Amino acid sequence: MKKNKKLIVIITIFVALILLGGCATGDAPNNNASDNGENNISSVEQTNDMSPEELFQAFCDGKITAEARSYYDDTTWTMDNTSFQFEETTPEEELDASLAVTKVDPVDLDNDGEVEYILENAIYGDMCFDCKDGKVVCFAQGEGTAAMCSFTQYDGAYWIVHSDTTHSGRCTYTLTKFNGNLEVVDSFKFGWEDWEDDGIKTYYLDDDEITEADYKDLYDKVF
16 A cells, blocks of 8 residues: 555656646747747837938848839838849849949938938839838839839929830820828829821820920920
């Protein structure tokens, strides 16, 4: 009997130790999850403390990503620094003309009193970045040769321009004015069409046909 009692006690202690060990193991993921959350918050706090110039540089260096927005619709995606190559730091034999960019002087492209940052590509035009509140947003860029991106100063404000000037039968300029919240506050489109390629062009402003003289006058004011 004594041996049986001892055996029961030993078994009971052994089971208790197993249960205690299981509880301790079960607590570990919760502690790690808490640590990971603190790390993520710390990362956000670091970007929030950055100046616009520091945010843009961190993006260019591949340390943070940007939100990119489409010119055509409401599509958004995540952009990183693999979307371009800096001409001054990329070996010539590795340069891709469609990706090669240079930094140009910042400009207040959304008319809010604070500058935006610009990367320029010879084929698709400008990539325009708003950097504030811990975020980088590419709110305008060239999207193919039918939507080359640039900017202009017109009617007392800066406008983003998407141009289609390299295809036969048409020439189109679409101007978009943004505010400081990156909302479109005004836009218009003008250009000409000559689908028969016979030299007889039809000029338009938005949905209205205009004269050649009106087209040239508007072109001179815009550019």
